[in-house]
Amino acid sequence: MDDLAGFLRTRRSRVDPAAVGIPVDRYRRVAGLRREEVAHLSGVSVDYYVRLEQGRATQPSEQVLDALARVLGLDDTERGHLYRLARQRRRRTKTPGGRIRPELLRVLDLVVGAPALIMDHRLDVLAGNELADLLYGRPAAGLNTARHIFLEESDRGLYEGWESCTLDVVGHLRLAAGKYPDDPRLASLIGELSMGSDRFRRLWARADVRARTHGRKAYRHPLVGLLELHQENFALPDDSGLELVVLSAPPGSPAEDGLRLLAGLGVPAADPSRTLEPGPIDPTPLAQ
Structure with missing residues (x-):
């Protein structure tokens, strides 16, 4: 890759x-x-x-x-x-995979007033809290944010800074491809994005890498308008390759009011379960 x-x-x-x-x-x-x-x-x-x-x-x-x-x-x-x-040719890195520990889901539930997600290196969302579901207008679990940005929201619908988001996504996937060159699911995702998006194909050819750990992330939600949020990525201290991503709003800001209004709209009825079904994830439990 x-x-x-x-x-x-x-x-x-x-x-x-x-x-x-x-x-x-x-x-x-x-x-x-x-x-x-x-x-x-x-x-x-x-x-x-x-x-x-x-x-x-x-x-x-x-x-x-x-x-x-x-x-x-x-x-x-x-x-x-x-x-x-x-x-890479000296030492192959095992592709991480496994279930999300129940303790980690409890931590996710403790994040209130801000959308929060648990994501893997492929940008698959494995779990999300209620505000994350409301932000995306669907259960966040099962969403792949790269596919969502390039193939589903290519008209810049939800993402206020769509161009910047695409740069971050491609840079992240480039890093992931370097870390896990033998991951067939990652290779399949990159192939799908290359076939479905001219912009992805052009950006991938540039071979840029990015490690986005924090920064501005703006959404234009159809119900509450512009949400200018701050994204923090917390890499879990294990070999799972997972990150806890929290999107917070500055106190007293219009974005905080928007999130409060969004929270009052209720949880989407499509799927009250916020965790991904076990199918696509390696069933081997992670080391405790």
């Missing part, structure tokens, strides 16, 4: 040669750096770097990866992604 060669190619195409001391004239036709320029600046042979970009060189050293990250101007998220891609 993701590979070191493709990531290196896209990153070097975005480096401004002048920023790394390489003179540029009007005859230059290459976007970003040439392969030999990356090799020279990184202190590796041109042949070795070419083999890296062709997928023929394996197990680059930490020193080589550090040098490439420096030359390519990678941020912390991209640097971590580079290292994971380089190690």
